[in-house]
Amino acid sequence: MKNTMSDRNRTLRGLPSVEKILQALPPRALPRPLITDEVRKEIAALRKETDIPPIEAIIARVIARIDKRLCSALQPVINGTGVVIHTNLGRAPLAEPAIDAMVEVARRYNNLEFDLNTGKRGSRGVEIENRIALLCGAEASTVVNNCASALVLILRHFTAGDKKEVIISRGELVQIGGGFRIPDILETSGAVLREVGTTNRTSLADYENAIGPQTALILKVHRSNFYMDGFVDSAVPEELTALAKKKRIPLVEDLGSGAMVDTGKIPGVAHEPTPSEVRRSGVDVCCFSGDKLLGGPQAGLIIGKKRHIRGIKKNPFFRALRCDKLILAALAATVDLYIEGLQKGQQEKLSALPHLRIMNTTVEQLTERAENIMRRISDEISVKIIQTSSKVGGGTLPRAAIPSVGLSFKPRNGSAQDLATVMRDWETPIIGYINGKNFVVDLRTVFPTEDETLAAALNALLGSNHA
Ligand SMILES: *Cc1c(COP(=O)(O)O)cnc(C)c1O
Numbered sequence: 001m002k003n004t005m006s007d008r009n010r011t012l013r014g015l016p017s018v019e020k021i022l023q024a025l026p027p028r029a030l031p032r033p034l035i036t037d038e039v040r041k042e043i044a045a046l047r048k049e050t051d052i053p054p055i056e057a058i059i060a061r062v063i064a065r066i067d068k069r070l071c072s073a074l075q076p077v078i079n080g081t082g083v084v085i086h087t088n089l090g091r092a093p094l095a096e097p098a099i100d101a102m103v104e105v106a107r108r109y110n111n112l113e114f115d116l117n118t119g120k121r122g123s124r125g126v127e128i129e130n131r132i133a134l135l136c137g138a139e140a141s142t143v144v145n146n147c148a149s150a151l152v153l154i155l156r157h158f159t160a161g162d163k164k165e166v167i168i169s170r171g172e173l174v175q176i177g178g179g180f181r182i183p184d185i186l187e188t189s190g191a192v193l194r195e196v197g198t199t200n201r202t203s204l205a206d207y208e209n210a211i212g213p214q215t216a217l218i219l220k221v222h223r224s225n226f227y228m229d230g231f232v233d234s235a236v237p238e239e240l241t242a243l244a245k246k247k248r249i250p251l252v253e254d255l256g257s258g259a260m261v262d263t264g265k266i267p268g269v270a271h272e273p274t275p276s277e278v279r280r281s282g283v284d285v286c287c288f289s290g291d292k293l294l295g296g297p298q299a300g301l302i303i304g305k306k307r308h309i310r311g312i313k314k315n316p317f318f319r320a321l322r323c324d325k326l327i328l329a330a331l332a333a334t335v336d337l338y339i340e341g342l343q344k345g346q347q348e349k350l351s352a353l354p355h356l357r358i359m360n361t362t363v364e365q366l367t368e369r370a371e372n373i374m375r376r377i378s379d380e381i382s383v384k385i386i387q388t389s390s391k392v393g394g395g396t397l398p399r400a401a402i403p404s405v406g407l408s409f410k411p412r413n414g415s416a417q418d419l420a421t422v423m424r425d426w427e428t429p430i431i432g433y434i435n436g437k438n439f440v441v442d443l444r445t446v447f448p449t450e451d452e453t454l455a456a457a458l459n460a461l462l463g464s465n466h467a
Contacts, residue, residue, distance in 0.1 A: 014052040018043065024059050028066050038065040071429075078450050080432035082404055082442025084358050085394030089431065091291040091298070092394075093354040093447075094330055098296065101333035102326045112325045124322065128332045132301055135260070135339050136275045140309035142302050143290070143331065144321035148180055150287035150300030151254050153321055155189035155219075157312045158250055163216040164192040169202035171234060172221040176256070176395055182221055191216065197234075204235040204243060211247050218244055220253040220283070222273065241282030250284045250308065257396040258288030258301065260338045261350065266359045269392060269400040275303055284308055290327075292394040295355040296334035297327045358444060359392070359402060366405035366443045369451055373407065373443075376455040378463040382410045390444040404444040409462065410437060419461075426457045 021039045028035060042062045046052060053061075079089050094102075115122030125143055132141035144150050155166065166186055173195065175181045186193045192214070196206040207218060218240070235243075244251035255278055264271030272293065278286045285308050290299030300321075302312060312318065323331075334353070341350035351357050370385045377383065388406035391397075411419045419439040423430040428450075432441040446454060 015043065015046055016055055016058060020055075021058065021062060024055065025062060025066075028063070028070070030066055030070060034069065035066060038062060038069060041065065071425075075429070077429040077431050078441075078447075078454060079445040080406075080430055080441030080443075080454075082388055082390035082406065082433075082445055083393035084355055084390060084402075084445060085292050085392060085396065086445075087394055092293075092295040094297065095295065095334060095337055095352045095354060097337060097352060098330040098333040101329040102297075105325055105329040110325060112328075125328050128328050128335065131332060131335045131339065133303060135335055135342075136279055136303045138275075138279050138303035140304065140306040142309055142313055142318075143323050143328070144300045144302070144318070145323060146298055147254070147256065147287055147289040147300040148176075148185065149321045150302050151185055152189050153312055153315060153317055154252055154285055154287060154302065155186060155191045155217075156317050157308075157315045158217045158252070159189065159191040160315065161216075163214055164190070165194045165212070165214040166191045166217055166219050167194045167196055167207060167210045167215060168219045168221065169197045169206070169234060170195050170199050171197060171202055171232075172219075172223065174221060174223065182254075200230070201233045202235060203233070204239050207235060207240060208243060211243075211249060215247075215249055217250040217252050220251070222254060222256045237281045244284070245282065251282070253278050253283045253286045255286050255288040257292040257294075257394065258290070259293035259396075260342065261356065263293065263359075263392075263397065263400075266400075266402065268389070268402040269359070269397055272397055275301075279303060285312075289394075290331055290334075292396055293355070293392070294334065295353040297330040299323055299327055299331055354447075359390075361444060363403050363405060369443055369448060370405050370407060373451055373455050373458075376452075377458045381458060381462045382412060383458070383462075384408045384410075386440070388440065388442045388444075390442055402444065404442050406440045406442040408435065408438045408440045409458075411439065411462075422461050423457070426461065428453055428457075430454065430457055 018039050085091050113122050113124045129141045173182050194210050196210045259272040263269045285304035287302045290296040337349045337352055340346045386406050386408045388404045389401040390404040392400045416434045416437055416439045432439055
């Protein structure tokens with residue numbers, strides 16, 4: 001009652017009703033209650049103002065609110081940053097077979113936990129576990145939500161008994177990404193950190209001297225997102241595995257990226273250790289991401305000795321980290337591409353993986369696309385084809401610089417920042433980067449099928465009617 005009274009008072013002062021604004025709004029792709037919500041918020045804001053603007057201005061403000069909300073919804077964008085595995089832009093795009101597998105499983109019932117051989121309850125994800133193990137040449141494997149949770153789970157498993165200490169080199173006490181610091185992860189897992197060596201040098205003896213009755217495991221963390229040079233040394237992997245074996249202490253490696261192919265073959269990129277190589281070096285358990293250089297959905301893959309994997313899966317925490325059926329479907333299809341591509345020699349299977357295609361596109365191919373786009377856009381637009389350098393991203397291969405090609409725009413009016421803003425406002429938002437006074441779109445990470453959208457956006461935003 002009270003609200004109605006005050007609404008009426010305000011109406012007298014010229015504040016329109018929710019209903020009136022709703023009727024005047026042009027259609028917007030948002031559920032009605034969310035639109036009403038924005039209208040109410042705008043009215044609440046207007047109440048605090050001394051002068052009520054004309055209805056047209058109020059409508060415009062509501063539209064701006066709704067559009068802002070639409071922008072925040074998850075939607076496709078054009079990645080012109082040149083960063084192939086961009087964590088802020090969703091990391092790896094999925095291969096078509098992975099997308100198809102997800103759609104098939106999503107639409108109907110499936111045998112997620114049903115054994116078709118016995119007709120009884122089955123175990124979730126057994127087949128994908130077998131395939132990952134096969135691909136990596138490991139005894140066993142399992143999958144959880146992401147690499148961070150894989151690491152927590154592994155640590156929980158090995159520190160569940162009396163032994164709590166985790167030996168780790170000071171050179172590997174790293175921060176991986178937003179809010180993922182190895183020491184914090186250890187702490188939340190109930191492990192006790194036992195740092196050895198120094199930032200730049202950790203020897204085999206450092207590890208050996210730290211081993212005692214409290215030692216639960218030795219942890220190696222791949223330095224995926226930074227590089228150290230100069231007076232740097234770390235224990236030789238083979239010697240470390242021999243030491244762990246001799247002392248009967250599990251050796252665990254957090255590998256991070258999980259590249260399956262030799263990244264050293266890509267121009268400008270170094271070799272990234274693969275899970276198979278890590279396993280062959282004698283590591284007992286290794287974990288890596290599903291959506292970095294593997295090119296699959298978000299997941300944390302764990303490979304290792306059968307008894308360790310069995311133990312890890314028995315940990316009560318495992319249930320809390322299990323993967324959804326859509327993820328398992330997409331991951332299985334992704335892993336199959338590698339099995340066929342790498343073990344059956346069907347190279348074309350690997351080119352179904354967008355991130356590998358993106359990294360293997362030649363500068364000539366990119367130049368041709370850049371010239372095509374140039375032909376499609378208005379002459380008045382101030383644009384140049386430039387040499388750029390793409391990055392692998394996703395906290396991997398920090399020094400990689402893949403020679404690439406970009407389109408560089410000099411805004412006629414306004415700043416490069418303004419241009420970046422209008423590009424983000426396009427129907428399919430275009431994300432580039434700023435280089436001095438220019439706005440740059442690196443074509444390596446733009447899908448060829450997006451070239452036309454890009455050209456259309458450029459004409460509309462930078463052509464004679466605009467900018
Ligand atoms: C990226 C990364 C992680 C985290 O992986 P998520 O799948 O994002 O959880 C953990 N460890 C290392 C070494 C990494 O590079």
